[in-house]
Amino acid sequence: MATPxxxxxxxxxxxxxxxxxxxxxxDDFSTMSGIPLDAVYGDDDGEFPGVYPYTRGPxxxxxxxxxxxxxxxxxxxxxxxxxxxxxxxxxxGGTGLSTAFDMPTLLGIDSDHPMALxxxxxxxxxxxxxxxxxxxxRGIDLGEITTSMTINSPAAVIFAMFVAQAEKAGTxxxxxxxxxxxxxxxxxxxxxxxxxxxxPSMRLVRDTISFAAAEMPRWHAVSISGxxxxxxxxxxxxxxxxxxxxxxxxxxxxxxxxxxxxxxAPRLSFFFNAHIDFFEEIAKYRAARRIWARWMRExxxxxxxxxxxxxxxxxxxxxxxxxxxxxxxxxxxxxxxLAGVLGGAQSLHTNSMDEALALPTEKAARIxxxxxxxxxxxxxxxxxxxxxxxxxxxxxxxxxxxxxxxxLFEKIDAMGDGSMLEGVIRGIEENWFQRRIADSAFELERxxxxxxxxxxxxxxxxxxxxxxxxELLRITGEDEARQRKRLDQVRHDRDQRAVDAALGRLRxxxxxxxxxxxxxxxxxxxxxxxxxxxxxxxxxxxxxxxxVPTI
Amino acid sequence: MAGERILIAKVGLDGHxxxxxxxxxxxxxxxxxxxxxxxxxxxxxxxxxxxxxxxxAIGLSMLSGAHMTLAPLVVDExxxxxxxxxxxxGGIVPDHDLDELHRAGIAAVxxxxxxxxxxxxxxxGVLAESPAG
Numbered sequence: 286m287a288t289p290x291x292x293x294x295x296x297x298x299x300x301x302x303x304x305x306x307x308x309x310x311x312d313d314f315s316t317m318s319g320i321p322l323d324a325v326y327g328d329d330d331g332e333f334p335g336v337y338p339y340t341r342g343p344x345x346x347x348x349x350x351x352x353x354x355x356x357x358x359x360x361x362x363x364x365x366x367x368x369x370x371x372x373x374x375x376x377x378g379g380t381g382l383s384t385a386f387d388m389p390t391l392l393g394i395d396s397d398h399p400m401a402l403x404x405x406x407x408x409x410x411x412x413x414x415x416x417x418x419x420x421x422x423r424g425i426d427l428g429e430i431t432t433s434m435t436i437n438s439p440a441a442v443i444f445a446m447f448v449a450q451a452e453k454a455g456t457x458x459x460x461x462x463x464x465x466x467x468x469x470x471x472x473x474x475x476x477x478x479x480x481x482x483x484x485p486s487m488r489l490v491r492d493t494i495s496f497a498a499a500e501m502p503r504w505h506a507v508s509i510s511g512x513x514x515x516x517x518x519x520x521x522x523x524x525x526x527x528x529x530x531x532x533x534x535x536x537x538x539x540x541x542x543x544x545x546x547x548x549x550a551p552r553l554s555f556f557f558n559a560h561i562d563f564f565e566e567i568a569k570y571r572a573a574r575r576i577w578a579r580w581m582r583e584x585x586x587x588x589x590x591x592x593x594x595x596x597x598x599x600x601x602x603x604x605x606x607x608x609x610x611x612x613x614x615x616x617x618x619x620x621x622x623l624a625g626v627l628g629g630a631q632s633l634h635t636n637s638m639d640e641a642l643a644l645p646t647e648k649a650a651r652i653x654x655x656x657x658x659x660x661x662x663x664x665x666x667x668x669x670x671x672x673x674x675x676x677x678x679x680x681x682x683x684x685x686x687x688x689x690x691x692x693l694f695e696k697i698d699a700m701g702d703g704s705m706l707e708g709v710i711r712g713i714e715e716n717w718f719q720r721r722i723a724d725s726a727f728e729l730e731r732x733x734x735x736x737x738x739x740x741x742x743x744x745x746x747x748x749x750x751x752x753x754x755x756e757l758l759r760i761t762g763e764d765e766a767r768q769r770k771r772l773d774q775v776r777h778d779r780d781q782r783a784v785d786a787a788l789g790r791l792r793x794x795x796x797x798x799x800x801x802x803x804x805x806x807x808x809x810x811x812x813x814x815x816x817x818x819x820x821x822x823x824x825x826x827x828x829x830x831x832x833v834p835t836i
Numbered sequence: 837m838a839g840e841r842i843l844i845a846k847v848g849l850d851g852h853x854x855x856x857x858x859x860x861x862x863x864x865x866x867x868x869x870x871x872x873x874x875x876x877x878x879x880x881x882x883x884x885x886x887x888x889x890x891x892x893a894i895g896l897s898m899l900s901g902a903h904m905t906l907a908p909l910v911v912d913e914x915x916x917x918x919x920x921x922x923x924x925x926g927g928i929v930p931d932h933d934l935d936e937l938h939r940a941g942i943a944a945v946x947x948x949x950x951x952x953x954x955x956x957x958x959x960x961g962v963l964a965e966s967p968a969g
Contacts, residue, residue, distance in 0.1 A: 389849060391849070400876075401849070402848075402905055403904070404902045477875055517852075517853070518857075518858075607948060608949050609949050641947075642931075722854075734951055734952040740949070742949065743951070757931075762905070832874060832875060833874075
């Protein structure tokens with residue numbers, strides 16, 4: 286770029302240089318009445334997207350290069366059922382897959398475990414062995430479409446199954462693109478689907494990060510998730526601060542394992558909630574990007590811009606949906622999705638209107654996807670990057686959220702005596718996060734009950750609550766029986782000696798905290814050892830986490 | 837009502853505990869004595885705890901879709917132990933499941949959007965009708 290040598294380039298010049306290198310979509314970037322639109326607006330020395338500290342977006346061109354990925358979360362029944370739903374999503378124009386697993390899978394037990402009763406295939410797909418994983422992605426080109434998997438405690442095992450099935454189907458691991466949620470810290474804080482205690486769980490996270498850094502250049506090993514923290518009741522500031530604190534903890538974990546920060550940080554990604562308070566959400570995403578960039582550069586010594594550029598997936602708020610007048614949920618979801626888009630999300634899931642009542646029907650899921658398509662293709666909101674940047678209100682709210690988040694970081698850092706990793710683990714062990722989240726949830730409930738907050742159909746405008754109910758998805762107990770039969774068959778057909786040998790090796794690898802467990806896990810899943818068998822083997826070494834119940 | 841004891845429980849694998857904690861505080865503020873089992877209970881452990889603690893009602897929270905299997909089992913386990921403690925269910929429960937749940941002995945069902953007032957009055961109603969109460 287030609288600039289006089291005696292001065293630093295302005296932020297606009299830095300942005301122009303980055304923008305001119307970026308591909309641009311074939312679209313008419315003007316308003317309905319034909320007014321041409323710039324890719325971004327702002328003062329020459331103000332903040333710009335794609336320019337440190339990336340408050341206005343990680344990339345200079347944002348949606349001018351590529352619209353967000355419309356990644357619809359799906360999974361129910363058996364792997365075959367979900368495979369069918371995936372193919373529907375692809376046909377309907379979805380551009381990424383996102384896999385929901387059922388509760389037994391999330392907790393690492395098999396479908397025939399007594400605790401699995403009534404839960405098999407309910408909230409997501411049931412995966413017991415590699416055979417189910419083969420059914421799940423059959424006929425889908427995993428080198429082309431990206432896949433995200435929402436799994437945490439048993440993430441390393443499911444990841445091993447994913448790699449093994451893809452390679453068996455002919456796609457080498459280097460070509461696989463996607464995301465493993467694998468964010469165990471927020472499980473203890475909010476989602477509560479934990480198995481092992483925090484420290485051995487963090488070892489598994491370390492192993493997946495190291496493995497992906499070495500062998501899978503297109504893979505995101507951890508998606509640091511505020512979504513569940515928010516759904517569990519936190520405020521927007523707590524969602525932001527706890528999520529980024531967890532992110533810093535994973536960074537410190539990988540640094541401790543000897544990885545170079547720029548070797549893994551570019552593939553950390555985030556997952557935030559899009560709740561109903563429109564401007565606060567947008568300010569939250571902007572503050573998140575600025576904080577992450579600064580901490581990565583200043584505290585963790587990152588030098589690659591990609592290590593500093595926070596990228597995030599976004600999902601509309603499940604808790605904002607009501608069972609009353611469920612069609613109104615389409616409106617809530619549209620507004621929340623718009624906040625995600627104006628906030629610069631890289632991918633988005635929109636909830637279906639019936640999710641306060643049941644798992645979504647196909648029709649409800651399609652309307653949710655159509656909501657994103659209206660935003661993307663009818664409204665022109667994606668033409669200009671960070672369109673609210675420069676608004677006195679949004680800028681001030683961004684600064685205030687950042688300030689409040691920094692106060693929480695100070696507390697966590699002090700809890701860990703100068704280590705965010707130790708501070709987060711201590712905060713979990715002392716129920717600090719859990720208590721704060723429960724307090725915030727109760728406070729919000731109180732405001733609703735006092736009438737200081739309004740939810741349509743709940744505490745105001747309830748006429749119509751007794752209208753005819755909408756049609757809901759019915760899941761029968763047949764899936765559970767089918768899945769158990771399938772597992773029996775796989776156990777019968779496999780070579781039991783190979784299973785025993787692989788589990789034996791896994792146990793001895795697990796006993797040495799320095800060993801990376803991914804190779805032993807991949808070997809084990811290839812023998813069709815089940816998820817429950819593998820998790821039990823690890824539990825024998827790692828022990829089990831028990832939460833002290835608090836109200 | 838003061839001093840009436842309520843056991844609230846998470847049965848099965850569902851870890852969603854926002855609702856149950858909010859309900860616990862609402863009931864506590866309304867003057868009940870509330871005991872929370874913690875996560876990952878079975879119908880057996882809930883029934884046993886309810887009897888050990890001599891509670892007047894049991895509240896279950898289920899958001900994972902397993903309520904049709906697990907909630908009736910809690911009622912069965914309580915009755916198997918010769919007790920008649922009313923069981924109230926809260927969570928994501930489709931309307932089309934309500935009749936069957938009532939037939940299985942569930943005393944009341946609270947769904948998303950229930951206000952604090954509704955929760956407290958529903959519990960008070962259930963306790964008033966309870967033979968044990």
